[in-house]
Amino acid sequence: MDKVNHAYDERRVLRDVQVTLTERRVAVIGANGSGKSTFARLLNGLVVPDDGEVRVNGLSTRTDGAAVRRQVGFVFTDPDAQIVMPTVAEDVAFSLRRRKLSRDDTARLVAEHLDTFGLGGHADHPAHLLSGGQKQLLALCSILVTQPQVLVCDEPTTLLDLANSRRITELLAGLSQQIVLVTHDLDAVLSYERVLVFADGTIVYDGPPADAVKQYRMMITGT
Amino acid sequence: MLTGAYVARPSPLHHLPAGGKLAALAVACTGLLMVRTPAGVGVATAAVAGLYVVGRIRPAEAWAQVRPLRWFVAAILTVQLLITDVPAAISLTARIVLAVALAGLVTLTTRTTDLMAAMERALRPLRRLGVDPARVALLMSLAIRSVPVVAGIARRVRDAQRARGQERSIRAFAVPLVVGVLRHADTLGEALQARGMDD
Numbered sequence: 439m440d441k442v443n444h445a446y447d448e449r450r451v452l453r454d455v456q457v458t459l460t461e462r463r464v465a466v467i468g469a470n471g472s473g474k475s476t477f478a479r480l481l482n483g484l485v486v487p488d489d490g491e492v493r494v495n496g497l498s499t500r501t502d503g504a505a506v507r508r509q510v511g512f513v514f515t516d517p518d519a520q521i522v523m524p525t526v527a528e529d530v531a532f533s534l535r536r537r538k539l540s541r542d543d544t545a546r547l548v549a550e551h552l553d554t555f556g557l558g559g560h561a562d563h564p565a566h567l568l569s570g571g572q573k574q575l576l577a578l579c580s581i582l583v584t585q586p587q588v589l590v591c592d593e594p595t596t597l598l599d600l601a602n603s604r605r606i607t608e609l610l611a612g613l614s615q616q617i618v619l620v621t622h623d624l625d626a627v628l629s630y631e632r633v634l635v636f637a638d639g640t641i642v643y644d645g646p647p648a649d650a651v652k653q654y655r656m657m658i659t660g661t
Numbered sequence: 662m663l664t665g666a667y668v669a670r671p672s673p674l675h676h677l678p679a680g681g682k683l684a685a686l687a688v689a690c691t692g693l694l695m696v697r698t699p700a701g702v703g704v705a706t707a708a709v710a711g712l713y714v715v716g717r718i719r720p721a722e723a724w725a726q727v728r729p730l731r732w733f734v735a736a737i738l739t740v741q742l743l744i745t746d747v748p749a750a751i752s753l754t755a756r757i758v759l760a761v762a763l764a765g766l767v768t769l770t771t772r773t774t775d776l777m778a779a780m781e782r783a784l785r786p787l788r789r790l791g792v793d794p795a796r797v798a799l800l801m802s803l804a805i806r807s808v809p810v811v812a813g814i815a816r817r818v819r820d821a822q823r824a825r826g827q828e829r830s831i832r833a834f835a836v837p838l839v840v841g842v843l844r845h846a847d848t849l850g851e852a853l854q855a856r857g858m859d860d
Contacts, residue, residue: 484851504857512855518813519848522856524773524805525667531774536857562669562772566809580856 442490444476451476452487453639459618465627465647466620467654468636474620477636478592481618482510494588511586511615515593517573518566526568526576527552527561533580547583555579555609571602578609589615595623624651668769674716679775680782682767689763693756699748702755709759709766716770726765727758734758773802799858803849814841 444452451473468474479485480492483499483506492499494506514520523529530548539547552558555575560568568576574594581589591610595603607626610617619630627633633650635643635657643653669675674682696705713723734754741750768776777798784794818837827833 479851482855484855507855507857514848514852514855516848518810519845520852520855522806522849522853523802528772528774528802533856562667564667564809565806566813584857 439480440491440493442480442487442492444480444485444487444489451639452480455490455639455641457634457641457644459616459632461631462616463630463632464616464618465630465633465650466618466636467622467624467627467633467650469658472636473639474636475592477634478512478590478618478620481588481590482507482512484512508584509586510588510590511581511584513574513577513581513589513591513594515596517570517577517597520577521565521573521580524564524566525561526557526563526565529565529576530580530583533584537584551579551583569602571598571605574598574602574606575609578606582613582615586615588618589613590618590620592620593622594619595621595626624654627651667772668718668722670717670770672715672717672770674712674766674770677770678779679771680779682771683776683779683783686763686767690760693760696756697752699752702752702759705759706755709762712763712766716766718766718769722769723762723765726769727762730758730761768805773805777802807845807849810845811842814838814845817841 439455439457442452442455443450451471455473455477466474466477476485480487480499481494483492483503486492486500486503494510497506497509499506521529523532527548530551531544534544534547549558549561552561555578557572557575557579560572565573565576574597578594589610594610595606598606603623607623610619611629619626621627628647628651630647633643633645633647634641635650635654637657642657643650693705696702734757737757738750738754741753745753780798780801781794784792784797788794815834815838818834818841821837822828822830822833825833
């Protein structure tokens with residue numbers, strides 16, 4: 439990210455953000471409205487910066503948005519907004535449409551991934567009848583079936599209970615992809631290699647997790 | 662009909678091609694228009710019930726298809742009873758219910774992806790007029806998927822209304838519902854983009 443600025447109407451949400459993310463595990467923390475979610479959306483071209491440049495593996499999100507999105511998967515806070523097909527298996531299969539696979543290959547890949555995520559028994563179930571945790575698992579499964587190189591997760595556990603939140607956190611930890619996790623869960627970031635702390639649209643701290651969490655707590659409590 | 666409630670069962674209806682079922686649905690609904698007598702309605706009802714049995718659909722699942730119509734049916738039956746005789750009123754109302762039940766049977770026994778594929782094939786000739794069949798088919802599946810989501814938003818808004826003692830206020834229901842639906846539409850668009858729909 440090179441000197442990125444962004445505003446929604448009159449409200450500036452990011453100011454001169456300059457960062458290169460090479461670590462496999464990067465977490466982003468900060469108060470509501472600090473610019474975290476916009477930062478995450480910039481990474482796969484959902485938001486194009488007003489000024490500056492965002493590049494993923496050399497591709498600009500401004501000119502190669504679709505190509506970037508093929509490399510960068512995005513998990514939203516609310517899985518209900520991300521699940522677009524009525525049944526579980528159909529939603530995973532939807533992600534494979536652009537790969538033009540045969541019907542059998544698609545069915546095989548879908549079944550394999552659903553089994554991996556513990557959703558094999560729910561393949562033909564209506565997605566809206568799944569629990570919150572299962573919906574987030576399905577959202578993750580539908581993204582990972584396309585094998586993105588990078589996974590950006592925007593508060594994926596905010597709407598989940600403690601058990602499901604742990605389950606998603608553990609699942610993310612086991613993935614081979616580079617992960618950029620936006621979260622309010624300060625325990626979850628402790629296992630990450632690098633943590634960015636956002637405040638008022640800028641990165642106010644960038645470093646190891648323990649120091650980042652300490653810095654963030656000081657910002658919040660003022661001590 | 663728009664519940665997206667496909668139920669996986671080993672029935673002959675499940676194995677029929679989606680395009681064939683849609684064509685048969687169109688023919689059957691046209692045929693229903695021609696049924697005028699109570700005896701004819703009785704035969705049609707038996708035929709539809711028979712198809713539900715062949716499709717191995719449980720009574721509760723079948724009821725769920727026509728249940729949302731109950732207030733509409735009551736209203737239309739009342740109006741018809743005022744302007745026509747009893748057999749004609751019952752016949753007209755029953756035909757509407759049967760048409761919806763048949764449409765529900767198609768969605769219960771057909772995967773949405775198969776319906777989408779059939780619709781894409783059927784709309785292919787319209788490409789010359791600038792219609793994108795894949796987009797139209799996607800629109801249909803999004804509509805099906807959005808029904809339970811919008812119902813969930815409506816339920817939350819109603820709960821909030823009750824909690825604040827505003828049960829009778831139409832505005833207190835409509836405004837947050839519209840805002841919630843628009844917000845959902847916004848995020849859904851973003852999710853589609855994130856999942857490569859702009860390729």
